[in-house]
């Protein structure tokens with residue numbers, strides 16, 4: 683049985699004050715709801731204050747990116763170890779916005795995945811095709827490349843402690859969600875990739891989130907699919923009511 687896992691990706695939104703206020707609201711609404719694992723990922727400089735605000739709750743605090751080195755002459759970067767020292771226990775890696783705007787590749791994703799595990803952060807690795815790739819029938823090839831690239835150097839024990847997020851790029855921030863069937867098809871495919879890389883047991887254990895315009899009114903249909911284990915939520919994670927409704931999709 684895979685426990686549902688809902689994570690809010692705040693992206694480059696919310697000041698320290700706004701982030702703390704949202705975190706406290708989420709804590710009030712779902713802080714002791716234990717049917718679902720819940721995480722929020724604020725901007726890195728907001729993270730310590732959010733971690734402090736959520737202390738004593740079940741809500742996990744994560745970062746949105748890391749550098750793969752532990753320390754050194756990498757101006758402007760933040761390592762997994764430093765984020766852990768600031769209160770992070772999770773990190774989103776390989777988000778499509780990082781692939782699209784900041785030169786993230788399968789190779790850097792792989793290094794970052796190892797770095798996250800080195801520092802004891804739970805990684806959520808994002809994979810997913812662009813619209814043109816879907817339209818030209820390359821969804822599986824792209825997702826295969828992302829999954830195999832990310833996990834290439836990860837051993838079974840660490841792979842078990844990793845979450846995958848399937849995020850079709852055309853569904854992110856567009857209001858166009860993949861239908862539950864479209865998402866399920868790719869989630870099932872990702873499990874076959876994990877089974878090939880490791881084994882069936884691992885493929886059935888790793889949680890796979892869906893991301894891309896998840897809202898309170900579509901989350902239930904997605905979560906009814908057998909291979910969808912949670913959501914990575916952008917826009918709808920920025921308001922207490924909508925994020926709490928997603929977390930409590932089962933009523």
Ligand code: PGA
Nearest residue numbers: 854855894895915916917
């Ligand atoms: P969205 O973002 O929910 O605003 O579509 C999802 C994501 O990018 O993780």
